[in-house]
Amino acid sequence: MTNLALVKDTQEGGKEYKWVTLLAKARKALETGELVTVSPDKIRRMEGQPRTYFNQNSISLLADSMESVGQWQPGTIRRVKAGAPIEFELLDGERRWRAALHKKLPYRALLVDVEDEAVPYIVAAVANFNRENHTPIEISDAIERLSQMRIPLKEIASVLGLSENWAGRIHGLQRLHPKVREMLDPTLPKEKTLPVLAAIEISRHEQRFQLQLANRILSRKVSLKILRAEAAKVSKAGGGYIRAQRSEPVRVWQSVQSLSRQALRVLTDLEFTLKGNGSFTAIDQRSKSEIRRVLDSLEEAAKKGDKCQQLIKKHRSED
Numbered sequence: 001m002t003n004l005a006l007v008k009d010t011q012e013g014g015k016e017y018k019w020v021t022l023l024a025k026a027r028k029a030l031e032t033g034e035l036v037t038v039s040p041d042k043i044r045r046m047e048g049q050p051r052t053y054f055n056q057n058s059i060s061l062l063a064d065s066m067e068s069v070g071q072w073q074p075g076t077i078r079r080v081k082a083g084a085p086i087e088f089e090l091l092d093g094e095r096r097w098r099a100a101l102h103k104k105l106p107y108r109a110l111l112v113d114v115e116d117e118a119v120p121y122i123v124a125a126v127a128n129f130n131r132e133n134h135t136p137i138e139i140s141d142a143i144e145r146l147s148q149m150r151i152p153l154k155e156i157a158s159v160l161g162l163s164e165n166w167a168g169r170i171h172g173l174q175r176l177h178p179k180v181r182e183m184l185d186p187t188l189p190k191e192k193t194l195p196v197l198a199a200i201e202i203s204r205h206e207q208r209f210q211l212q213l214a215n216r217i218l219s220r221k222v223s224l225k226i227l228r229a230e231a232a233k234v235s236k237a238g239g240g241y242i243r244a245q246r247s248e249p250v251r252v253w254q255s256v257q258s259l260s261r262q263a264l265r266v267l268t269d270l271e272f273t274l275k276g277n278g279s280f281t282a283i284d285q286r287s288k289s290e291i292r293r294v295l296d297s298l299e300e301a302a303k304k305g306d307k308c309q310q311l312i313k314k315h316r317s318e319d
Helices: 019-029 056-070 094-103 119-129 134-146 151-161 164-175 178-182 196-202 208-219 222-237 251-275 279-284 288-317
Strands: 033-039 042-045 075-079 088-092 108-111
Touching: 019 108, 019 119, 019 151, 042 094, 056 094, 056 151, 056 279, 075 094, 075 119, 088 094, 088 108, 088 119, 094 108, 094 119, 119 134, 119 151, 134 151, 134 164, 151 164, 164 196, 178 208, 196 208, 196 222, 208 222
Parallel strands: 042 088, 075 108
Antiparallel strands: 033 108, 075 088
């Protein structure tokens, strides 16, 4: 939540920006909230929650952990208007809420008081994006919704814990053809999932060319390295025009910095999860094959990290 505390009241011509007021209201709601314990069946999901993808196996593991050692991190809820059949609305902590429902466990949450209807989404976005990993589309949709509140990209990036450069690139996924957007679905097999960097590059081009480019990436007929040149070729054949050009060094380096920070953040989150309450029980209950797959993924990630270091050192030594 600390990112909200960084937002300063901004005025222009003596008039405060509306987005500053919204962020201030969200900050106040989080600072003055009250910890409560309620039955999960008295809570409803907030429409338009930033997170839309939930791994059911992960929810089951979390439910087992919460049943064994309790809920170590509270969610965030607000009261529903009087007369509604449900008492509370969930702003953050949907995985924990689903797990509590599954095991019929009491749910701990921070009860916040919010009046402006734009504030609940800001609270949900801050709570979600500064802790758990999200799909690229979830991040892009969140940036789009916050942009519609006229919050500047720089402030959105700060609130969500992203670099401004990366936030802008991810936001560009809003321009994707619907069928290309579907290729970023995390439930798809790996061979049918479009790499995020490829999707970002494809989003820069006209939608009428995007599906062809995406299919060529998935079929391995085109690599990410030559994707822009391929886009220029496809565009020219279709009557459009894209100048094939080399990436600007400054932007390339900004991407390197942003992606390396993301990699570190993901691994830090993983380490935090493994050190948390219930992790021993959760791992102990898994089969050898499941554990082996996770270990193999981490080993592959370590190899990729080593390769990236070698490439940076190689390019530096060639100066």
